[in-house]
Amino acid sequence: xxxxxxxxxxxxxxxxxxxxxxxxxxxxxxxxxxxxxxxxxxxxxxxxxxxxxxxxxxxxxxxxxxxxxxxxxxxxxxxxxxxxxxxxxxxxxxxxxxxxxxxxxxxxxxxxxxxxxxxxxxxxxxxxxxxxxxxxxxxxxxxxxxxxxxxxxxxxxxxxxxxxxxxxxxxxxxxxxxxxxxxxxxxxxxxxxxxxxxxxxxxxxxxxxxxxxxxxxxxxxxxxxxxxxxxxxxxxxxxxxxxxxxxxxxxxxxxxxxxxxxxxxxxxxxxxxxxxxxxxxxxxxxxxxxxxxxxxxxxxxxxxxxxxxxxxxxx
Amino acid sequence: xxxxxxxxxxxxxxxxxxxxxxxxxxxxxxxxxxxxxxxxxxxxxxxxxxxxxxxxxxxxxxxxxxxxxxxxxxxxxxxxxxxxxxxxxxxxxxxxxxxxxxxxxxxxxxxxxxxxxxxxxxxxxxxxxxxxxxxxxxxxxxxxxxxxxxxxxxxxxxxxxxxxx
Numbered sequence: 001x002x003x004x005x006x007x008x009x010x011x012x013x014x015x016x017x018x019x020x021x022x023x024x025x026x027x028x029x030x031x032x033x034x035x036x037x038x039x040x041x042x043x044x045x046x047x048x049x050x051x052x053x054x055x056x057x058x059x060x061x062x063x064x065x066x067x068x069x070x071x072x073x074x075x076x077x078x079x080x081x082x083x084x085x086x087x088x089x090x091x092x093x094x095x096x097x098x099x100x101x102x103x104x105x106x107x108x109x110x111x112x113x114x115x116x117x118x119x120x121x122x123x124x125x126x127x128x129x130x131x132x133x134x135x136x137x138x139x140x141x142x143x144x145x146x147x148x149x150x151x152x153x154x155x156x157x158x159x160x161x162x163x164x165x166x167x168x169x170x171x172x173x174x175x176x177x178x179x180x181x182x183x184x185x186x187x188x189x190x191x192x193x194x195x196x197x198x199x200x201x202x203x204x205x206x207x208x209x210x211x212x213x214x215x216x217x218x219x220x221x222x223x224x225x226x227x228x229x230x231x232x233x234x235x236x237x238x239x240x241x242x243x244x245x246x247x248x249x250x251x252x253x254x255x256x257x258x259x260x261x262x263x264x265x266x267x268x269x270x271x272x273x274x275x276x277x278x279x280x281x282x283x284x285x286x287x288x289x290x291x292x293x294x295x296x297x298x299x300x301x302x303x304x305x306x307x308x309x310x311x312x313x314x315x
Numbered sequence: 316x317x318x319x320x321x322x323x324x325x326x327x328x329x330x331x332x333x334x335x336x337x338x339x340x341x342x343x344x345x346x347x348x349x350x351x352x353x354x355x356x357x358x359x360x361x362x363x364x365x366x367x368x369x370x371x372x373x374x375x376x377x378x379x380x381x382x383x384x385x386x387x388x389x390x391x392x393x394x395x396x397x398x399x400x401x402x403x404x405x406x407x408x409x410x411x412x413x414x415x416x417x418x419x420x421x422x423x424x425x426x427x428x429x430x431x432x433x434x435x436x437x438x439x440x441x442x443x444x445x446x447x448x449x450x451x452x453x454x455x456x457x458x459x460x461x462x463x464x465x466x467x468x469x470x471x472x473x474x475x476x477x478x479x480x
Contacts, residue, residue: 019457021441021457024423028422028438032442035438037446040446044445047453047454048454048459067447
């Protein structure tokens with residue numbers, strides 16, 4: 001379909017008269033492709049001859065179920081992409097986001113699919129992994145994901161973490177946990193102690209499902225879980241430089257965890273705690289601040305951001 | 316010893332001169348390197364392949380983001396939700412330019428001057444135009460030529476299990 005006469009195509013304020021996209025270099029086009037989910041990237045290979053191989057060399061896999069008609073078609077796409085694409089690129093970053101509705105797909109099917117995908121990703125030895133399981137909430141993460149020697153960055157959102165038999169993430173430097181539910185405190189401590197090189201930790205709205213277990217078992221503090229973990233407590237969080245907490249409500253288990261982390265991470269350079277609802281904070285703040293002062297050259301930022309309230313800063 | 320620089324002058328390919336604050340200029344890695352190199356004393360920086368029209372837009376972006384950074388720093392180093400959202404809204408309005416001329420010129424200017432935020436913003440804008448569209452729709456938007464033969468088209472679409480429409 002040759003365009004001898006420039007096509008005038010109006011779409012709102014867009015009037016295209018010439019093909020500017022093709023003037024861009026391959027590198028620039030690839031950078032643009034890196035902003036698209038993988039299914040859109042593959043669709044571009046049908047645009048023209050130049051575009052067939054353009055996506056090769058993209059080290060990113062980005063799966064988002066919100067543009068798929070059904071969970072089955074999404075699962076199928078992810079499976080074939082994971083089998084096919086790594087033949088051409090070394091995958092460095094993988095983002096898997098289930099944000100749409102799950103259309104009532106049975107949990108068994110989802111669990112087995114998730115297990116397969118995680119195993120495949122482990123095989124690929126990606127550097128950075130981002131998982132958002134909003135569509136499949138209630139499914140707990142297979143523990144294989146916590147045993148990956150090459151993973152450097154792990155971001156989890158809307159996932160459940162059940163009892164972990166072992167955690168071994170020797171290369172992990174960055175860990176972001178957003179709306180993650182841990183079955184018990186033990187899981188969280190185990191996860192953190194399995195990352196000996198961790199430099200950045202971000203927590204946002206995490207929860208401990210069995211919060212009362214400590215009380216019922218007569219466990220006085222989180223130190224108990226540290227002693228019983230596989231890794232020596234002397235190396236626990238010693239490399240952590242940046243610690244941020246968002247959506248901090250100052251509730252019992254949250255506060256316990258934050259204090260525990262700050263107590264052990266003596267090399268912290270930046271601590272940021274943000275509350276988005278008004279909290280009764282003065283005593284809690286004083287305790288946290290005194291912990292922060294034990295770190296050399298550490299910047300401590302505590303903010304309460306509530307609409308209609310002016311931001312105030314302490315320390 | 317030269318006195319501290321507060322402003323620099325950039326000259327567009329059309330020969331027009333514009334003053335930029337140092338803070339705004341630092342948004343560009345290229346300009347930043349020139350500014351932090353003591354062996355260079357800057358009077359005027361020519362940007363040969365950026366026209367006046369585009370340069371004005373680029374300077375506007377740099378100044379806005381420099382101002383935002385300064386405000387955030389003064390406020391304690393963390394942007395609130397509303398501050399970040401406001402900047403995002405500003406960016407979205409800023410990128411409402413006509414796709415043919417300005418968008419790609421801005422993209423290339425940001426690439427040349429190494430202004431990461433603007434470059435990524437422009438790339439994201441192009442990506443958003445591609446997202447969720449069929450190849451036929453994408454070709455229409457960007458006026459791309461389809462150089463496949465009918466046989467190739469047939470074979471490829473069967474392989475990809477979707478149609479060109």
